[in-house]
Amino acid sequence: VSEEAKVVVKASTLHTFCAQVFERLAVSSADAEIAADVLVAASLRGIESHGVSRLRRYVKGLQDGTMLAHPEERVVRETATTALIDAGAGLGQPVSYRAMKRAIDKAEKQGVGLVAVRNSNHYGIAGYYAMMALEHGMIGLSMTNANASVVPTHGQDAMLGTNPIAVAAPAGQEYPFVLDMATSIVPVGKLVVYRRQGKQMPEGWAIDEAGSPTTNTVRVLNNRLNRRGGGLLPLGGAGELFGGHKGYGLALLVDILSGVLSGAGYADYIHPKALEGKSPSAKVGHFFAAIKVEAFRPLGEFKAAMDDLIRRLKNSHKAESADHLFIHGEKEFEETKRRAMEGIPMEAGTRADLEAIAGELGVEYHP
């Protein structure tokens, strides 16, 4: 694997390829560009679980009709500060890009903008949309619900998604703060990576269908797909002793803002089996917010204080086992710089899959 892992592909090659794949599946050129950009951004940031290795998921969705190439996207309700958008069961990325842009436009004029989206699909990395706010001197927030994979505290069935929260805030000389986190201990994609590598996972991430701790990645992923019980544990783990009820509460919070407020699906209404035989059946909801810093204080002051906060943390005493204290987003900015220069490392499985997609759809791909 280590030899294989050294194969790298240029980001621009992957971008062009992904965009052409989407276009070949009847997605408009503009939407294809956006969807490709979100996928490649994840690969550049080193978030393999949400990068181009996920292309197959969208190809399949567009082919089986659970994701529509030409959705009837529409603004259902709008005020100067808020909007509700119905995604019409299209790809999650283009509607989310436009929703966040709308939130930013509102924040530019009103200081804050909130946009909820219903009837959508998987939107890729939550952080992509939150980060759109940065260049406008704004704090961005993005969250989404997702397929039920997480077991609530004291429960035994997967009832909530890994429901990520992303928040981005600009800094001055330092990298911006970009928190992009599943509200479970780990996202589903992490288990998929472990499965691909034939590895057991650490005990404490998930429980099996009998409610027991398990390290069996394959079993947990199969149980999830077939709704046999068990699943991922919320941030804080099983029970309440280490705060598992807090991770559960954060997942629920995301479901309320993304699913209930928007009129999308929520809880276990969103799961792979619910999609079978329905066309289209998208039920995913998202929630976006942009806050203009200058509504509160001059942007320069804010950025200087952010730099100071970041430096105070980074200059504080490190644990003996560590030589570096990270701020959220820092690793991903460094990785993006490196991968933009050196290319994106591709696992054999992903390479084979992209080549298969190229062959099936007759799209050129020369990595």
Add this chain to the structure above:
Amino acid sequence: VSEEAKVVVKASTLHTFCAQVFERLAVSSADAEIAADVLVAASLRGIESHGVSRLRRYVKGLQDGTMLAHPEERVVRETATTALIDAGAGLGQPVSYRAMKRAIDKAEKQGVGLVAVRNSNHYGIAGYYAMMALEHGMIGLSMTNANASVVPTHGQDAMLGTNPIAVAAPAGQEYPFVLDMATSIVPVGKLVVYRRQGKQMPEGWAIDEAGSPTTNTVRVLNNRLNRRGGGLLPLGGAGELFGGHKGYGLALLVDILSGVLSGAGYADYIHPKALEGKSPSAKVGHFFAAIKVEAFRPLGEFKAAMDDLIRRLKNSHKAESADHLFIHGEKEFEETKRRAMEGIPMEAGTRADLEAIAGELGVEYHP
């Protein structure tokens, strides 16, 4: 202790007493009412660590001048949707009550209201302010930074507060959702309770000054006060394996919105030693938001979906060890009902302390 713990005091008695104590310390009658209400609300909800047992903290602050009885509270900056308030180093509760009310008024007209507060003090339970939104058909959010007590991932010194996040959302027949959580595994108050009971804490909540896991509650609390290193662990625990970097990120997020955006203190600028010999030296910041549900969908629809979400969760399979699956806020609403009828149980230490305050200040107290 079990006999002692059965001593109960009526909520109204405690409310009147606390309000009179604040007034005796020159706080206005209106502000005294608010501060007393926030304290008693915590006691009613069963959150002992933030209830009337904390009265001494405010008495001390008002007496030593770190909290001003007559602050020059002022609105620094304001738009139709946002406001920044300088608390003038007064008590945290009255300014926070007014800030949240202002956010609600803005949301009533604009769909959303955001209010940041700087130059404030400890504001009690975060959930109190979030819950103010409920009767207006709004989702409420409240967060605050606090004395540095939490060690960042890969760090060794307490650099961030336990920085709580509270979100409240209305339901129909079911109790509202009220998440009110420190972003550390446990709040400082929990350790204080353990210390008072002479108990060791479970391993995994905190580290000592050498960075080692410890169960020594007294040591961790003393280290915190004297800034000797170590402290509470963020939600997710030490390192990154179980997501400790996520709890650290949430604490940082709260510090950015409450501290940096408002122009308050942040990170370890806020700690008990920073207060010594300065008068006033309040540096705490808060952040409040209100979102009007009807900007997105009819309130009745939202409430019905909330009820359905809550019931789906509560009707899902329970772990073998559990017979109940809780929604956030539910336990506290039940406790409030019970304590409003039966009175608030008072530990011997708290009873003695309230009686001492009554004697020192010449305020009547007949529990």
